[in-house]
Amino acid sequence: MSHPQPAVPGSASGEIELKPISRVAPEKPLRDVMDGAHRMEIKCLDHGFVALVDAMPRLVPEGQTADAAIVQAARVSYGQGTKQVSEDRGLIRYLLRHRHTTPFEMVEFKFHIAMPIFIARQWIRHRTANVNEYSARYSIVPDRFYTPSMEAIRKQSTGNRQGGEETFTIDGSDPDQSATAAAFLDYLHDAEAQYQKYLSLTQRGVSRELARMGLPVNVYTEWYWKCDLHNILRFLSLRMDTHAQLEIREFAQAMFRLLEPIVPVTMEAWRDYELESIHLSKGEIDAIRAHQHGVAPELSTQNKREAAEWAAKRALLNLQPPA
Ligand SMILES: Cc1cc2nc3c(=O)[nH]c(=O)nc-3n(C[C@H](O)[C@H](O)[C@H](O)COP(=O)(O)OP(=O)(O)OC[C@H]3O[C@@H](n4cnc5c(N)ncnc54)[C@H](O)[C@@H]3O)c2cc1C
Known part of the structure; x- marks a missing residue:
């Protein structure tokens, strides 16, 4: 049975007639922002890596960088107004300072990353990226586990519940500390020993999706991760910061x-x-103003963490602590 064609405005037949595609040649020759590389990779930890595999824009006019796409987008929104900040560098700096973020979303990067699962769990919280991860239901998990070197084993921080800080002394001067560091590595090796059981159980017919349950979270996973530059900068702000776990900081720095x-x-x-700047609260500004009038730069707060943060900023600003 034939159905009547829906009426399309401007078309007697019901089909829209499109005008031909017009191709516009670039005004200048184009260059590849990755300089022809198939991938650009930095190794991380013991078996990990961050590899840049693609970029948008990939091609830019010769003599320019991918920053050009940000300027191009911004000029659409500002039009003639950009004449006031006519220089590209000035415009980008203005946009970033004033959190005019959408032009930065016009640039995208695709990475191939290998990292331990406990790092992937932190990473996946950055929800604006597109992710496609290795499937341990579909394939056998490769035999790769993150093991920090003995010198890099960190003690629990006393000031920050969420962090590790100084490392164990392993030069033999403190036998207790050497023994604890060695016991930690034994513990990791025991967990990794489960891998042989994992393999043999999959060979005996246990499904991969169940067999993987006994693997530790220091086993490596891989994914493709695509994100726009605005959200990459947000990721880098959070994950290059000293409050982030050292291991994810290594990946973030590699990405940077x-x-x-x-x-x-x-x-x-x-x-x-952002990275090398500090944000000041109203109370902190008041303390700096008071300091200019000879008063000790004291922050009025009962909150220990806020006081510690102010102490760090005060040191950075070279302000004398209160007597
Ligand atoms: C040092 C550190 C310690 C942390 N500790 C913990 C912890 O103990 N427990 C824990 O659970 N997490 C923890 N996190 C994760 C943290 O809470 C954030 O989930 C993570 O940093 C991602 O930040 P985001 O949500 O701003 O980023 P993205 O997910 O990239 O989002 C960027 C922005 O987009 C918007 N957005 C994105 N998705 C949504 C949505 N669905 N709804 C509304 N707005 C959205 C929000 O404005 C958000 O700020 C920690 C992170 C860091 C850096």
């Missing part, structure tokens, strides 16, 4: 190093206005 030559103007601005 890969992107720095591709979007150098943005990364320089982000370094200036």
Whole structure:
């Protein structure tokens, strides 16, 4: 049975006639922002890596960087108004300072990453990325486990419940500490020994989706991770920060190093206005003002953590602590 065609405005036949595609050649020759590389990789931890596998824009006019896509998008929104901040670098720095974020979303990067599962759990919290992960239901988990070197085993922090800080003394001067560090590595090796059981149980017919349950969280997983630059900067702010776990910081720093030559103007601005900047609360500004009038720069707070944060900022600003 034939159905009547829905009426399409402007078309007697019901079909829309599209005009031909017009192709516009670039004004200048184009260059690949990855300089022709198939992937650009930095190794992390013992078996991990961050590899940049693609970028948008991939091609930019010769003499430019991928920062050009941010400027291009911003100029649409500002139009003639950009004449006031006519220079591209100035415009990008202005956008970043004023949190005009959407132009930064016009640039995207795709990474291939291998990291231990406990790091992947932290990473996946960054929800704005597109992720496709290795399936341990479909395939056997490779035999790769993260083991920190003995010198790098950290003690529980006393000031921060969520962190580790100084490492164990393993030079023999404190036998207790050496023994504890060695016991920690034994504990990891015991967990890894489960891998042979995992393999043999899958060979005896246990499904991979169940057999994996006994594997420890220091086993490596892999994913493709695609994200826009605005949200990558947010990821880097949180994960390059000293409050983030050391292991994920290594991955974040590797990502920063890969992107720095591709979007150098943005990364320089982000370094200036975010990474190496500090935010001041009203109370902190009041304390600085008081200090200028000869009063000790004291923050009025009962909160220990806020007081410690102020002490760190005060040291950075070279303000004398209260007597
Ligand atoms: C040092 C550190 C310690 C942490 N400790 C813990 C912990 O103990 N427990 C824990 O659970 N998490 C913890 N986290 C994770 C943290 O709470 C965030 O989940 C993570 O940092 C991602 O931040 P985000 O949500 O801003 O990022 P993204 O998910 O990338 O989101 C970016 C922004 O987009 C918006 N957004 C995205 N998705 C949504 C949504 N569905 N609904 C509304 N808004 C959305 C929000 O404005 C968000 O800020 C920790 C993170 C760090 C850096």
